[in-house]
Amino acid sequence: MTTENTPVTPKILREETIIDVERVSFWYGGRAALKDVTMAIDRQVITAFIGPSGCGKTTLLRLINRMNDLVPQVRMTGTIRMNGVDIYGPDTDVTRLRRRVGMVFQQPNPFPKSIYENVAYGPRIHGVKSGVFLDEIVERCLRRAFLWEEVQEQLEESALGLSLGQQQRLCIARAIAVEPEVLLMDEPCSSLDPVATSRIEELMLDLKDDYTIVIVTHNMQQAARVSEYTGFMLKGELVEMGVTDAMFTTPRDRRTEDYITGRAG
Amino acid sequence: MGSKWSKDDALIWLSGGALVLGFLMVAGLILVIVVHGLGRFWPQELTRYVMHDGRVVLGHETSRASVRTTGSTGERSRAYRLRVRTGDRRLYPQEYIWLEESGVAGRDAPREAVVVEQVRGGDLFGYLDSFEDDGVVVARGYDAVWAHYRERYPELERLRRQQALSIVLTSTDGRRHAVSLASVQRIYAPNTMTAWTSVRHYVGSAWSYLWAPPRDENRLGGVYPAIFGTAAMVILMSVVVMPFGVLAAFYLREYGRPGPFLNAVRIAVNSLAGVPSIVFGVFGLGFFVYFLGGTLDRLFFPADLPEPTFGRGGILWCSLTLALLTLPVVIVAVEEGLAGVPRELREASHALGATRFETLWRVVVPVVLPSILTGLILSVARAAGTVAPLMITGVVAFSAELPVDGAWPFVHLEREFMHLGFHIFDTGFRPDGGEAFLPMSYTSTLLLLAIVVSLNAAAIGLRSRLRRRYSVAAA
Numbered sequence: 222m223t224t225e226n227t228p229v230t231p232k233i234l235r236e237e238t239i240i241d242v243e244r245v246s247f248w249y250g251g252r253a254a255l256k257d258v259t260m261a262i263d264r265q266v267i268t269a270f271i272g273p274s275g276c277g278k279t280t281l282l283r284l285i286n287r288m289n290d291l292v293p294q295v296r297m298t299g300t301i302r303m304n305g306v307d308i309y310g311p312d313t314d315v316t317r318l319r320r321r322v323g324m325v326f327q328q329p330n331p332f333p334k335s336i337y338e339n340v341a342y343g344p345r346i347h348g349v350k351s352g353v354f355l356d357e358i359v360e361r362c363l364r365r366a367f368l369w370e371e372v373q374e375q376l377e378e379s380a381l382g383l384s385l386g387q388q389q390r391l392c393i394a395r396a397i398a399v400e401p402e403v404l405l406m407d408e409p410c411s412s413l414d415p416v417a418t419s420r421i422e423e424l425m426l427d428l429k430d431d432y433t434i435v436i437v438t439h440n441m442q443q444a445a446r447v448s449e450y451t452g453f454m455l456k457g458e459l460v461e462m463g464v465t466d467a468m469f470t471t472p473r474d475r476r477t478e479d480y481i482t483g484r485a486g
Numbered sequence: 487m488g489s490k491w492s493k494d495d496a497l498i499w500l501s502g503g504a505l506v507l508g509f510l511m512v513a514g515l516i517l518v519i520v521v522h523g524l525g526r527f528w529p530q531e532l533t534r535y536v537m538h539d540g541r542v543v544l545g546h547e548t549s550r551a552s553v554r555t556t557g558s559t560g561e562r563s564r565a566y567r568l569r570v571r572t573g574d575r576r577l578y579p580q581e582y583i584w585l586e587e588s589g590v591a592g593r594d595a596p597r598e599a600v601v602v603e604q605v606r607g608g609d610l611f612g613y614l615d616s617f618e619d620d621g622v623v624v625a626r627g628y629d630a631v632w633a634h635y636r637e638r639y640p641e642l643e644r645l646r647r648q649q650a651l652s653i654v655l656t657s658t659d660g661r662r663h664a665v666s667l668a669s670v671q672r673i674y675a676p677n678t679m680t681a682w683t684s685v686r687h688y689v690g691s692a693w694s695y696l697w698a699p700p701r702d703e704n705r706l707g708g709v710y711p712a713i714f715g716t717a718a719m720v721i722l723m724s725v726v727v728m729p730f731g732v733l734a735a736f737y738l739r740e741y742g743r744p745g746p747f748l749n750a751v752r753i754a755v756n757s758l759a760g761v762p763s764i765v766f767g768v769f770g771l772g773f774f775v776y777f778l779g780g781t782l783d784r785l786f787f788p789a790d791l792p793e794p795t796f797g798r799g800g801i802l803w804c805s806l807t808l809a810l811l812t813l814p815v816v817i818v819a820v821e822e823g824l825a826g827v828p829r830e831l832r833e834a835s836h837a838l839g840a841t842r843f844e845t846l847w848r849v850v851v852p853v854v855l856p857s858i859l860t861g862l863i864l865s866v867a868r869a870a871g872t873v874a875p876l877m878i879t880g881v882v883a884f885s886a887e888l889p890v891d892g893a894w895p896f897v898h899l900e901r902e903f904m905h906l907g908f909h910i911f912d913t914g915f916r917p918d919g920g921e922a923f924l925p926m927s928y929t930s931t932l933l934l935l936a937i938v939v940s941l942n943a944a945a946i947g948l949r950s951r952l953r954r955r956y957s958v959a960a961a
Contacts, residue, residue, distance in 0.1 A: 286837060293744070320839035330830035332849055343838040346848070392834070399838055 239264040239403065239433050240285060245299030247280055249292070254280045256457040258299075262450075264402075267425060267434045269448035269465065271441055273480070277457040278437045282405050285435065286322035287315050303403075320347065322403045323396035327411055329388035331380035331395070336363075336372050339380045339391055343399035358398055366394035367424055386417025393424065397432070404428065406436040410443065422447050441481055445469050453477045516935075523932030526925040527691035529676040529684050532599040532611055534658065535570070535585060536592045542658040543585065544599055544611050545572040548921070550587075569921075573611035574604070574702075577657050581608070581922050595677040598628035602655065603671040608702040608922075612655035614673075615662060620650035635673060646670070671701075695929060704884060704913050705922045709930055711888060715801070715881075715903035718889050720869050722805035722899075723812065727865055730809070731816025732858055738817070739824040740846060759814035767875030770807030775799055775879060795900055799880025801889045802899035807875050812865035819864060823857020823952070824850065856952040860945045867941035871934065873907035881905045883912040906934050 240262040247255040255277045262268050270278035283289045284301060287308065301308050308318055320343075331339050340359040341349075349355055359376070363369040368390045372383070380391055389409060396404060406425070410418040425434055425447050438444050444451050445465060452462035453474075461474045472478045530546040537543070549569040556562055566587040572578045602610040617625040617634045625634040631653065638645055645651055651667035674687060698708030734755075742748045779796035787795040796802070827850050835845040873881075882902045889903045890896060914920075914927035 288833060288837065291833070291836060316839045316841055318839075319837055324833075324837035326830055326833065326837075328830055330828070330834045332831060332834065333853060342835070342848070343840075346838065346840045346844050395834075395838065 237263045239304060240435075241302050242281070242284075243300045243302070245281070245284065245297065245301060247277075247284065247289070247298075248296045250294050254457055255284075258454075258457075258459045260452055260459055260462050262403075262433065262435060264433045265429055265431070266449040267429050267436060267447050268450045268452065269444035270435070270437045270452050270454060271439075271444050271480075272454035272460075274439075275456075276454040278452075278454045279407055281454070282407055282435060282437050283324075285403070285405055286319050286324055288319075288324065290315060320399050321401050322405060323399065323401035324405045325389070325392050325396055325407065325409045327408045329385055329392055329412070331383070331388050331391050333379065333381055335377045336380045336383070336391060337376040339395050340398050343395060347399060362394040362398045363391075365397060365428070366390045367420065367427075368394055384417070386413050386420060389413060389417070389421060390424065393421075393428075397428070401432065403433045403435065406434060408437055408439060411439060418443070441469070453480065455480070519928060519932050519935065522925065522928035524929075526929060527688045527695070529601075529674060529679055529687045531595050531676050532601065533570075533593050534596050534599065535568075535590050537585070537589050538591045539589065543570060543572060543583065544596075544658045545570040545583075547571075548582070571922075573601070574608035576607065577610050577612060577655070577661075577663055597675070597678050599677055600655070600673055600675045602653070602665055602673050603706070604665065604701065605669045605671050606701050607669070608706060610655055610663070610665065612657050612663065615654040615656045618652050618654060618664065632675070642667075642670075699886075700884065700926075704909065705926060709904075709906065709909055709933070711885060712904040712906045712909040712930070713933075714888055714890075715885075716870055716906045719801055719805050719808070719876075719903065719905065720866050722801065723808045723869050724862060724866060726806060727809040727812050727816055728858075728862060731813050731861060731865075732820050734813070735817045735820035735824060736846070739821050740842075740850075755814050755817050758810075759818070762874075763811060763872050764874040766807050766811045767878045769810070770803055770875055770879040771799075774803040774806050779803065798900075799878070799882075799902055800900040801880060801903045804876045804880045804903075804905075807879050808869045808872060811872060811875065812868050815865040815868055816861040819861030820854060820857055823854035823860070826857070826952075827853050856948050860948050860952075863941050863945040863948070867938050867945070870941070871907060871938050873905070873911055876905055876908060877911075881908045883908065906930060906937075910934060 238261045242258055242260045242262075245255055245258045246253065258277075258281060270281065272278050280289065284297070285303075285308075289295055289297075297309070303318070303322070307313070332342060334342070337359055340362050341355050344355060344358050349358065360369060360373075363372065368387060371387060372391075375382075380388065383391060393404075393409075410421050413421065422443065425436070428434060436444075436448065448465045450462065451465040451468050453460045453468070453472075453476075455476055461468065461472060461477045463473075468477065469481060472481060532544055532546055535543040535545075547568050548571050551567045551569065553565045553567055554562060555565050568585040568587055568590075569582060570585055571582050573581065575581055596613070598613045600612065600614050602612070604610065614628045614631040615626070616623045617631045625631045635653070646668045648667070652664045653667060653670060653673070654662055654664045656662050672690075679687065695708045696713070697710050699711055700709060701707035734751075738748060738751060738755075742751070775798060779794065779798065779800075782796040783791060783794055831849055831853065832845055835849045836842075840848070880902050882904065885902055885904050887898070887901055889898050889901045891898070910927055910930045913923040913930065916923050
């Protein structure tokens with residue numbers, strides 16, 4: 222065991238921690254999805270959650286921007302703090318939280334609107350009315366998502382005409398248009414081909430200078446390629462969390478080792 | 487043998503056969519309606535039947551029935567009877583008569599036989615005799631009268647107002663009958679028509695069917711007031727039902743908390759869809775006409791009482807009754823549309839910090855718009871074809887006034903009105919002399935069928951466009 226993969230302790234809020242999750246448990250109806258999860262996520266790095274299907278990694282991700290508020294009959298205990306403030310506290314404005322914590326989904330889900338309107342959607346609902354300003358935001362975000370060159374001639378065409386990989390990059394552009402601090406990605410490449418996947422990965426590596434990225438992935442190679450930190454989850458528990466390289470080479474827990482070597486999961 | 491005919495095969499042939507039978511029946515029904523409905527605009531040749539007993543009959547054959555007879559010696563034979571339309575009752579005692587085919591000595595198609603379509607009455611069959619101006623004969627004989635009529639035809643509208651002008655017809659038995667030009671709609675000589683004039687006649691008749699008021703108590707003429715009334719009622723109904731239906735669907739699908747209350751509302755909506763339409767009529771009569779209408783009369787029109795203003799059947803009450811009837815159609819269509827909006831789209835919007843209302847308004851509503859339109863079209867199709875509740879809430883067989891006209895306040899919601907569906911009922915089910923109404927009934931049925939089918943086709947088209955849109959999103 223090396224010192225490198227000592228679990229990041231969330232007890233004391235360190236300077237580099239942006240989100241800390243403390244003793245969070247979560248139930249869908251009577252079924253427990255998360256059991257006493259505690260972790261810290263650092264700013265401007267990529268943190269990956271890995272684990273077999275149904276292990277709770279997506280649930281955990283969706284708790285960070287309170288997406289699970291939309292699901293009926295759920296229950297949660299524990300605390301999640303962002304920059305030290307409890308996001309489930311009574312003073313939290315959910316829409317402001319979601320503006321600061323953007324999300325990219327498993328299936329590319331552009332609105333059935335034009336490419337321009339997809340990116341402009343977020344700024345518009347947050348009160349940006351000036352056309353010039355919107356044009357500027359759209360161009361900046363599309364450039365940031367490596368999409369501008371491909372779509373600048375067809376901004377007024379439907380976003381549904383794009384390829385899946387382009388649609389997913391459009392969704393990333395749409396998410397960063399509201400200038401979030403954190404970008405949650407829920408298996409963003411699971412419906413994409415390898416070429417499109419590698420483009421998204423490049424994009425993620427480029428974006429981490431400005432954003433904290435949390436990615437849920439089935440693909441361990443992807444986690445190894447892009448993330449600094451990895452958390453391995455199993456049956457609702459966080460088994461192990463640490464520096465990615467260390468975890469893939471010398472996992473501390475037997476279950477982690479079984480999973481990453483393909484013996485289980 | 488037995489093994490070759492398995493139960494599966496039998497079932498396949500049975501269900502296939504049932505399908506074919508059903509299809510043939512529908513096709514046959516539509517064929518009958520189309521043939522009868524469209525055929526009647528074609529000018530029919532007038533035949534003169536000279537009977538062995540000396541009678542002469544002018545008319546056109548509408549049907550031929552076979553009758554079995556047993557002769558005095560006991561041998562059986564088959565005889566035929568002709569049903570002949572002889573035209574307006576003012577010239578001949580009956581509009582339709584039976585002729586024994588064996589009694590017909592000869593028949594021909596006299597060139598000078600004409601049909602005079604009257605503005606209000608029925609069609610007169612006879613021979614042109616003379617053209618009179620205030621009792622003075624201006625032209626006499628078929629050719630002269632016809633030439634005179636053709637010559638003046640372009641200014642017929644103006645001439646109509648001169649009561650003095652009249653056309654004199656002679657009947658087959660030599661009686662003279664003067665028809666004031668004011669009441670002449672059109673005169674034509676079917677036996678001299680060429681193919682081209684027949685086509686022109688056909689188009690003209692079909693056109694006037696659509697745009698003219700009815701005449702001769704709905705036997706002839708057009709159905710314009712019925713089309714107008716149906717359209718006005720349907721528009722009024724849509725204005726009422728759409729906001730209610732759409733809002734109810736949004737509540738059920740988006741805002742309502744799942745639970746006993748929501749279930750009760752759903753059950754109520756579904757039950758509403760299964761209630762017989764006449765029950766809606768009874769409700770409309772009791773609640774809208776007597777209660778609401780009566781209250782309105784007491785409050786706003788006390789001077790006219792006991793003569794009711796709103797307290798009797800009218801287009802407003804019909805529209806409201808049909809709005810209730812079609813409410814489930816709209817709710818179900820919009821709810822289906824809402825259920826079809828992918829969850830991912832809503833989540834994407836929420837994840838960008840949009841509130842529930844912003845998500846609904848900017849993402850959900852544009853996506854369900856086709857569903858809302860589908861609901862509208864389906865409810866309109868349903869409303870256009872429903873008759874029973876209207877019969878007791880304000881539809882009449884004949885009305886001289888339209889619900890919208892030039893007289894203040896232009897829209898007359900309290901007026902009774904004509905309706906295409908009721909027009910069919912009125913013309914198709916007369917206890918006596920019914921066959922004079924039947925051609926009209928067929929044509930109106932065809933028209934209503936065409937309207938309802940095209941509305942449904944539009945709804946189906948919209949829905950498939952909607953589906954295509956989603957399949958792109960899911961690809």
